[in-house]
Amino acid sequence: MIRQWLLWAVPKTLTLVRRYRPFSSSSSGGGVVMKRVTRANFESALEGLRAQVQEADFVAIDLEMTGVTSAPWRECFEFDRADVRYLKVKDSAEKFAVVQIGVCPFRWDPSRGSFLAYPHNFFIFPRKELPFDGPSHEFLCQTTSMNFLAKYQFDFNTCIHEGISYLSRVQEAEALNKLSSAYENELTNSINTSGENLEIPIVSTADLLFTERIKNKFHEWRNRITESSCAECYVKEKTEHVMTQFQTIFFKMRPAVTLNGFNSHQMKLIQLVLRKHFKDLVFIHAQGEEVMLERKVVYTDSEEDKALLMREVLEDLHRSKEARVRSAVGFRHVIDFLVSEQKLIVGHNCLLDIAHVYSKFFGPLPSSMMEFALSIHENFPNIVDTKHLLNSSHVLQYLMKKNSKSLSSAFSLLCPEASSDSPKSAHSYVKFEVQTDETGLSNWTSGAKHEAGYDAFMTGCVFAQACAHLGIKFDLDSPLTNLATNDKLQGYINHLYPSWNSGTVIDLSTGFEKAESNYKRKYPTVLFSKVVLIWGFPSKFKPKDLKDCISKVFGAGSVTSIFFLDYTASLVQFSKEEYVNDFLMLKDILERNDNDPISVLHPLAELLDGGNTHAADYDTYRQICSAPASKVLFADQAEAAGIRWKTLAGCQNSEAWEATSMNGSSTFTGVRSHELPNTHQVSCEDILDSLYAAR
Structure with a gap:
């Protein structure tokens, strides 16, 4: 063929x-x-x-x-x-x-x-x-x-x-939504109708002199605008060498001046002067060349004209910011x-x-x-x-x-x-x-x-x-x-x-x-209902030690395979599904009776030495993997995921676990095995039986 x-x-x-x-x-x-x-x-x-x-x-x-x-x-x-x-x-x-x-x-x-x-x-x-x-x-x-x-x-x-650089679809949508919300808010609050009640914050003599001087300059400029045509005003300014900070330009078919050479504090004083003394002059931020915003003062001949101007300016800014978002894609x-x-x-x-x-x-x-x-x-x-x-x-x-x-x-x-x-x-x-x-x-x-x-x-x-x-x-x-x-x-x-x-x-x-039909597995086929997760055990434990320890209790053929995630954690597959619950129950009883002579002599005592050994079913492994932290050692990851209990037997609701961890609870203790109803309880007699089996 x-x-x-x-x-x-x-x-x-x-x-x-x-x-x-x-x-x-x-x-x-x-x-x-x-x-x-x-x-x-x-x-x-x-x-x-x-x-x-x-x-x-x-x-x-x-x-x-x-x-x-x-x-x-x-x-x-x-x-x-x-x-x-x-x-x-x-x-x-x-x-x-x-x-x-x-x-x-x-x-x-x-x-x-x-x-x-x-x-x-x-x-x-x-x-x-x-x-x-x-x-x-x-x-x-x-x-x-x-x-x-x-x-x-x-x-x-x-x-x-x-x-x-780039933006995802979600990031672009969020940025555009923020712009739309900001645009609506700015449009609503664009005109301050309470300007007559504003007081100029006089911090120093320099502020007082500056505000009076700027008020006079705007009076002079507005008078030139209202008493003659804009063209005449422009020619007059050129011949009289009017200060460059107050040269007349046209912005959206309206007389205006561009504010240059003022610091941020002076800009605030200018805005307060305009709001208090000049209802027909509007301070705006307008889109200039490239991405720079230019600050201007524009003359309007009515409240309706002022509202129209503010809408036009805000629409320009909104379009400019939208274009920046599109470009950032x-x-x-x-x-x-x-x-x-x-x-x-x-x-x-x-x-x-x-x-x-x-x-x-x-x-x-x-x-x-x-x-x-x-x-x-x-x-x-x-x-x-x-x-x-x-x-x-x-x-x-x-x-x-x-x-x-x-x-x-x-x-x-x-x-x-x-x-x-x-x-x-x-x-x-x-x-x-x-x-x-x-x-x-x-x-x-x-x-x-x-x-x-x-x-x-x-x-x-x-x-x-x-x-x-x-x-x-x-x-x-x-x-x-x-x-x-x-x-x-x-x-x-x-x-x-x-x-x-x-x-x-x-x-x-x-x-x-x-x-995949032609894949050759290194390990026997994994049946996850037969797998138990163990972590936090003594660092001296090797795969063979762990297998021998468990096999002494459950029999020579009880452990199918062992896989170490790192030297702090391991996945153990049992030959029978019931061994998972038996192991978890037995571990919990031994730890609750850690001062009992029987517990001390038990084959699992070496595994539990140090009091930091944890165990749970496979779903807990998934839950720990889903936690956003990435600690180097798995045992540290489990702690970062908020797991404080030592043994979890039975089937825990994963949604409840995720809800608890998302709420940021640091006191989540899980469900201890002795609190779970189970038809296969492990008694002290079972512990003794496992001791005899170990011999």
């Missing part, structure tokens, strides 16, 4: 065309020509990318982040349930920053018989662009990730100083038109990338995997994970043999002509041409591995080559049909790995996980 399939692929040479720039796949570092995008050239790059995406057959993406896991125990393990795995992905996307995004549209050109690739490397930085946008952004940096970026010559200076414009174009999106092991896209550009991540998956599917209806493609296709598995399924390994093996790390081959199936233009040559660089733009290019090449191996034909002089609807890809679209060791894939169209 495999040999027959291999004959279907049409051999083609894989090459990279050097256009206008002296870069090629064979150059040092194996780079290709790649557009480097910062905030300086973002607008122009955006327009070009928009046209390229519209014509693309698929778009490959890749992200570089400041970290992956906020604590060692937040790594994804085989013992993690689907909801726990999502909580860990969610935590990572919420706490770390994206510093680079690669976007590479690919278009099949039948006249050339090749894919045209347009790799873009965007530097991203969550800069605070709006003065009314709350506090500055904060994010974590993981030392291993930062060292990894530095190892591959990541340009941190460009990222920080020239990175493109930044890189999200790229995400928005990727969504609007509904193109096939290709990533490699990309669930975390997609979670970052949601967190940074859509809004806060949903609380459940299903809600997240369905929302992503609504925005990006077709996503392919090349890691899943390589692992699940028998044809591709045969080609990869036992090679790593990492992106660089797959690229070297499947696309040797584009990789300087592998020997050239005459058996490639797809040709690629990297496209540039003649404008802005300083913005083009030679990309290399672990730059987001280059990794996106590699991802797209691997996908196109994989499509050829799956039997999808790229014919000369024939346009490419929609890949998202191709029958040969239907088993791979919208299936993403939640983690490399989960043994499952997530179907974004349904939100459910399903088992």
Whole structure:
């Protein structure tokens, strides 16, 4: 079957065309020509990318982040349930920053018989662009990730100083709502009708002299306005050399002066003078050049004219602030038109990338995997994970043999002509041409591995080559049909790995996980109802010690597997579900009778030594993972999550737990096992029996 399939692929040479720039796949570092995008050239790059995406057959993406896991125990393990795995992905996307995004549209050109690739490397930085946008952004940096970026010559200076900022959809909506509310309030309070009752706060003799002088100047200026035409007034001022602070201008077809050279205290005095002595003069903040606000005094001939002026000024300011919000959207414009174009999106092991896209550009991540998956599917209806493609296709598995399924390994093996790390081959199936233009040559660089733009290019090449191996034909002089609807890809679209060791894939169209048939588990299949969480035990305990300790009580075959989260916590899977409750009940009784000779001699006494050992069912593990803190040690995380009790048996209501922790209660003690009704109570006789069994 495999040999027959291999004959279907049409051999083609894989090459990279050097256009206008002296870069090629064979150059040092194996780079290709790649557009480097910062905030300086973002607008122009955006327009070009928009046209390229519209014509693309698929778009490959890749992200570089400041970290992956906020604590060692937040790594994804085989013992993690689907909801726990999502909580860990969610935590990572919420706490770390994206510093680079690669976007590479690919278009099949039948006249050339090749894919045209347009790799873009965007530097991203969550800069605070709006003065009314709350506090500055904060994010974590993981030392291993930062060292990894530095190892591959990541340009941190460009990222920080020239990175493109962004607002999520939710942040933009909140900013616009704040502006609308502020606009309505300002409009309501724009005219102060109680000016006649205002008193000038005389702080010093200088204030007294200043207010009298400014009052006289405004009297003179208003008299010139009312006694002659504005044009005559303007000429008169020029010939008489009137002080520059009171030269007449026109603002919205009304006589006005721009206030320059006054400090903030003097400005307050001017406003008070105007309100008390001049009902027809209005102090305003008007939008000047660029983003600067200019302070002006405008003459109005009636109360109605004054109200109209204030409305016009406030509308101008509101429109200006709205424009600033729209401008602050930044890189999200790229995400928005990727969504609007509904193109096939290709990533490699990309669930975390997609979670970052949601967190940074859509809004806060949903609380459940299903809600997240369905929302992503609504925005990006077709996503392919090349890691899943390589692992699940028998044809591709045969080609990869036992090679790593990492992106660089797959690229070297499947696309040797584009990789300087592998020997050239005459058996490639797809040709690629990297496209540039003649404008802005300083913005083009030679990309290399672990730059987001280059990794996106590699991802797209691997996908196109994989499509050829799956039997999808790229014919000369024939346009490419929609890949998202191709029958040969239907088993791979919208299936993403939640983690490399989960043994499952997530179907974004349904939100459910399903088992991956060819995954080889390191541990026995986990039945979560049989799992108990233990933390805070003595640091000398090793997995074998813990297993021996428990097996002495429940029997040699009672413990199926043990997984240490770190040296302070472990997940233990029992062979029988009832052992979970028996263990928790027994632990609680032993601790309540810790001075009893029987308890001291019990095999579990060594585990409970020190009085800090806690235990609960698997749901408590999920609850601790959902807490926002990220302490290095799991035992510290449990304490930060507000857990004070030592043993929790039975089924606790998770909503109640979350409500309690959200209320900030530091006295939450949980439900102790002796307070829970249970038909399987452990008595002192049971303790004695377990002692005899231990012998």
